[in-house]
Amino acid sequence: MIKKLSIKKQMTIIFVAIISIIMIFASVYVPRYLEKSMEDTIFRTIDSRMNTKKGTTISEDLYAVQQLFLNSEGKPGHEIILNEKSKFITTNFLEQIKENALKQVESTQKYVIQTEEVRVYCVIEKVFTTYRVAYMFDVYGDEFRNDIIKQIVGLLILLIIFGVTAMYIYSNYFVNRIIKIKSKVEKIADGNWQDSLKADEEDELGILSNSIEDMRVKLIEQDKYKNHMFQSISHDLKTPIMIINTYAQSVKDGIYPEGTLEETIEGIIDESKKLDLKVKKILLINKLTYLKQRNEKFPEINMKEVIIEVVTRFKNIKEIHFELQLEEAFYEGEFEKWYTALENIIANNIRYAKSVIRIQLTQSEINIFNDGPNIEFEDINDIFITYNKGYCGENGIGLTITKNIVELFRCNIGVRNVEDGVMFFINKNNT
Numbered sequence: 001m002i003k004k005l006s007i008k009k010q011m012t013i014i015f016v017a018i019i020s021i022i023m024i025f026a027s028v029y030v031p032r033y034l035e036k037s038m039e040d041t042i043f044r045t046i047d048s049r050m051n052t053k054k055g056t057t058i059s060e061d062l063y064a065v066q067q068l069f070l071n072s073e074g075k076p077g078h079e080i081i082l083n084e085k086s087k088f089i090t091t092n093f094l095e096q097i098k099e100n101a102l103k104q105v106e107s108t109q110k111y112v113i114q115t116e117e118v119r120v121y122c123v124i125e126k127v128f129t130t131y132r133v134a135y136m137f138d139v140y141g142d143e144f145r146n147d148i149i150k151q152i153v154g155l156l157i158l159l160i161i162f163g164v165t166a167m168y169i170y171s172n173y174f175v176n177r178i179i180k181i182k183s184k185v186e187k188i189a190d191g192n193w194q195d196s197l198k199a200d201e202e203d204e205l206g207i208l209s210n211s212i213e214d215m216r217v218k219l220i221e222q223d224k225y226k227n228h229m230f231q232s233i234s235h236d237l238k239t240p241i242m243i244i245n246t247y248a249q250s251v252k253d254g255i256y257p258e259g260t261l262e263e264t265i266e267g268i269i270d271e272s273k274k275l276d277l278k279v280k281k282i283l284l285i286n287k288l289t290y291l292k293q294r295n296e297k298f299p300e301i302n303m304k305e306v307i308i309e310v311v312t313r314f315k316n317i318k319e320i321h322f323e324l325q326l327e328e329a330f331y332e333g334e335f336e337k338w339y340t341a342l343e344n345i346i347a348n349n350i351r352y353a354k355s356v357i358r359i360q361l362t363q364s365e366i367n368i369f370n371d372g373p374n375i376e377f378e379d380i381n382d383i384f385i386t387y388n389k390g391y392c393g394e395n396g397i398g399l400t401i402t403k404n405i406v407e408l409f410r411c412n413i414g415v416r417n418v419e420d421g422v423m424f425f426i427n428k429n430n431t
Helices: 007-052 091-103 141-189 204-250 260-295 303-314 334-352 398-408
Strands: 066-070 108-114 118-129 130-138 300-302 321-326 328-332 356-361 365-370 409-416 421-428
Touching: 007 118, 007 130, 007 141, 091 108, 091 118, 091 130, 204 260, 260 398, 300 303, 303 321, 303 334, 303 356, 328 356, 334 356, 334 365, 334 398, 334 421, 398 409
Parallel strands: 321 356
Antiparallel strands: 066 130, 108 118, 118 130, 300 328, 356 365, 365 421, 409 421
């Protein structure tokens, strides 16, 4: 039910409920605490009196400690004067003291005696065959406790009023921030990504707002990337389509651009294959993106076997010498996809290597080094972006496919410039 209410009302209800619980607890616990505290204080006062002053006293000060002696039969050892101030010393009171004294086993015992008019705190000390009694009247105890309780209740009521007011002001501020975030999120949902959500506050709403701001920035980057990719794909597919169209039109007109009809048709077939390969690569990127979102678990394969098979394909290139340092290592994934990923990296390395490609495989990392030129600093972070023109002016989607495959199998990929060359690295993501 409370979930259907606004945050303002929820916060107010919760606050009032907490204060109400505190009030109920205070109304039960505070009187008991005051009772115990006052009782302990009175008995400490009585004990102090008994340890410092001997003799019988009947004071006119009702808050003073009174003393009297009883003989072995429980009778007062002196004449008690009853006046207006000592009106609470009644026969009934003396009888209760006598009864408690004669039953007492311990040498000293504390008692609380309730007379018709007042509560009395007393300590009876057994001294050989006599009894020494010290006592105090709790004349205004109830009134004092009631006053304290009234003050506490009044204070809690003021606290509720102040708290509800403060809660209302803060909840307004809190809700207005939420409404502001909601408004900007709706704009993002509608494709309007221009308004920034960056917040200076460091509370939870500030963290949420900054997280949405990070998302907004990434959406802008992804939109730019998609537009760039679509333009690049359109341009990349345009060339073979244009050649196929031109060749087909020429054949229709009796003209053979390749010399003969057979050679011209063969040219059309070659361009069709190129077009088919490009389309398959684009579809593979979309498939890998979909598979990454599913976050499936894959069996482990022997990575040493994959690397050896890929290198075997390129071993006849006389200008390049392969140096292999391979451990028996198992990585999560599928043989064919890992083959495609490593084939793209090694093909890229062959393109720029002068004479050596060095491959190292361990249980946690794959390093692929070539002794070619270093990558320009401004291009090194964009080398895995689809159709990004960078490393020595080359572009394409091979390394983008590799990056998607590596990440699908819960690994990280990167590249860095090293002494005398470039190093590609793949390591397992242990998180």
